[in-house]
Amino acid sequence: MHPAPPPVIRFDNLTLGYERHPAVHHLSGEIPAGALVAVIGPNGAGKSTLLKGVAGELRPIGGRIERAALPRGGVAYMPQRSEIDPGFPVSVFDVVAMGLWRELGAFGGLDDSRRRRVREALAAVGMEGFESRPVGSLSGGQLQRARFARLILQDAPLILLDEPFAAIDSRTVDDLVRLMLGWHAEGRTILTVVHDFEQVRRHFPTCLLLAREPVAFGPTPQVLTDTLLAHARRLSEAFDDDAPECHRAEESGGHGPGGEVVPLHDHGHPHDHAGHRH
Numbered sequence: 001m002h003p004a005p006p007p008v009i010r011f012d013n014l015t016l017g018y019e020r021h022p023a024v025h026h027l028s029g030e031i032p033a034g035a036l037v038a039v040i041g042p043n044g045a046g047k048s049t050l051l052k053g054v055a056g057e058l059r060p061i062g063g064r065i066e067r068a069a070l071p072r073g074g075v076a077y078m079p080q081r082s083e084i085d086p087g088f089p090v091s092v093f094d095v096v097a098m099g100l101w102r103e104l105g106a107f108g109g110l111d112d113s114r115r116r117r118v119r120e121a122l123a124a125v126g127m128e129g130f131e132s133r134p135v136g137s138l139s140g141g142q143l144q145r146a147r148f149a150r151l152i153l154q155d156a157p158l159i160l161l162d163e164p165f166a167a168i169d170s171r172t173v174d175d176l177v178r179l180m181l182g183w184h185a186e187g188r189t190i191l192t193v194v195h196d197f198e199q200v201r202r203h204f205p206t207c208l209l210l211a212r213e214p215v216a217f218g219p220t221p222q223v224l225t226d227t228l229l230a231h232a233r234r235l236s237e238a239f240d241d242d243a244p245e246c247h248r249a250e251e252s253g254g255h256g257p258g259g260e261v262v263p264l265h266d267h268g269h270p271h272d273h274a275g276h277r278h
């Protein structure tokens with residue numbers, strides 16, 4: 001038997017929210033290195049919020065997220081809506097080249113070999129020839145391809161994708177899914193928010209089902225069941241948006257409020273799953 005891969009992320013009685021109102025709470029468990037996880041759940045279940053927390057864009061209001069020290073590009077996070085203002089006069093080339101910013105630093109320049117890599121990334125998403133087009137002139141599918149080209153250059157071991165396949169044509173979905181599966185085959189860890197259960201069944205070995213709290217985490221056929229989905233819907237509908245943070249203790253030992261994203265050290269915990277129910 002192979003030993004379980006080390007965790008890349010560990011959640012410890014995590015609560016994330018806005019202005020002290022929890023959006024997702026009581027999340028504990030681990031995401032092993034190399035996992036390809038579909039984050040699923042009803043509208044408002046806290047899926048985007050969880051990705052923001054893992055990306056470090058939202059500070060926990062309780063508990064902790066521990067993240068392994070990551071080499072190279074660290075975390076690549078692609079939010080749901082494009083962060084690129086379509087009216088901003090910037091070329092496709094420049095938007096994709098932003099994927100190199102970590103490697104370039106504040107004052108690094110784009111030498112010939114880096115320019116070539118930008119062109120190669122665009123070719124890998126079927127966008128050769130689009131270099132000088134203003135991003136504002138792209139279709140939704142083309143813009144999503146360009147955003148994936150930028151991810152290629154980021155070369156991150158942990159990739160967070162928030163609904164990357166929503167509202168785009170099926171050919172673009174197929175091409176971008178193929179890219180994502182290639183990243184998985186390279187051993188990267190990927191968390192993707194997905195609404196289309198057919199896509200989840202076809203491509204994602206593991207699912208995290210959220211309904212403001214974890215409902216289930218594990219192999220997709222065991223999580224994506226009518227019973228668990230109905231349970232998630234009921235939980236989500238019953239959730240009070242104005243509820244204050246509740247300090248329910250975890251068996252693993254909860255941390256007080258004011259948590260944070262901290263480096264992951266090997267505490268010698270047994271490999272367990274995210275999404276304990278209690």
Ligand SMILES: Nc1ncnc2c1ncn2[C@@H]1O[C@H](COP(=O)(O)OP(=O)(O)OP(=O)(O)O)[C@@H](O)[C@H]1O
Nearest residue numbers: 018023024041042043044045046047048049050241
């Ligand atoms: N910036 C924000 N400020 C205040 N509340 C927010 C903010 N973003 C999200 N929320 C609230 O947090 C809860 C979880 O939202 P989130 O976007 O994480 O859910 P989701 O599962 O991604 O939903 P969807 O599937 O509809 O995209 C919702 O009640 C939402 O209204």
